Amino acid sequence: MDATTAYVRAEIRLGARTHAAGLRALEQALDRAPRNDEPEALAARGALHMRAAVVAGRARNSDAATVHLDMARALGDRVREGVYRGTVFGPDSVRVHEVSVAVSLGDGHLDRALRLAREWKPPRDLPAERRSGFYIELGRAQLWAGRPDAAFESLKVARRIAPQHAREHRWVREDVATLRRLKRADAESLSNFAEWCHAGASL
Structure with missing residues (x-):
């Protein structure tokens, strides 16, 4: 204990x-x-x-x-x-x-x-929050490694696994805000994701 x-x-x-x-x-x-x-x-x-x-x-x-x-x-x-x-x-x-x-x-x-x-990859029998955290961390590594498309895909996986956890995670908001700055003319889905996790407030 x-x-x-x-x-x-x-x-x-x-x-x-x-x-x-x-x-x-x-x-x-x-x-x-x-x-x-x-x-x-x-x-x-x-x-x-x-x-x-x-x-x-x-x-x-x-x-x-x-x-x-x-x-x-x-x-x-x-x-x-x-x-x-x-x-x-x-x-x-x-x-x-x-x-x-x-x-x-x-x-x-x-x-x-x-x-x-x-x-x-984390197995499905791991708790959802821990699996989601793996993809959030991976997304940050991919972003810093110059792979923004892969980073966004990882963040979407994190959201599918544990939506509330991803939405409230500070790194998700920070990284989505960074992705929007890097890819302002990109797909509408990125803007929708940013609004979903309130990343717009940090722009």
Whole structure:
């Protein structure tokens, strides 16, 4: 329960962009986490490492992000994908977060996100919000890599999977606004998408 609480609280740190404090809190929770090999204990530690990798990535701390992602991957390989005390964890969740970390780290790391997306897609039994998040992150990687058409397609997939999640996601609004600036004369569907997620307010 302590690990689950720390995992959820880290979301608040991400929203407030207090990444250093969030990373410290996650690492302290890892120090307290149970060390046995029961699936719930492995998943608890894995989820904390997974979230710590994302927080470190947002802080542009490549070394910490890599260490935590490697640990999450190793633990994810030892459990089945599933819900453990309210937190989804497993090898597929780790792959989703690999894309998130690569996008957060930016230049020099985007190829990893694009390569993973070519080789793997989130399975349908993953929660819709997590699958949608994968395509939102992928869309941002594609946009930054100079592939605006592919980015828009990824955002449309994210919307089909979890409309409310995509509509409220800050990155969706930011990226659609950028796409409209890049492609002002493009299809009406882009303008409709921008109005749907309220991206027009940021233009």
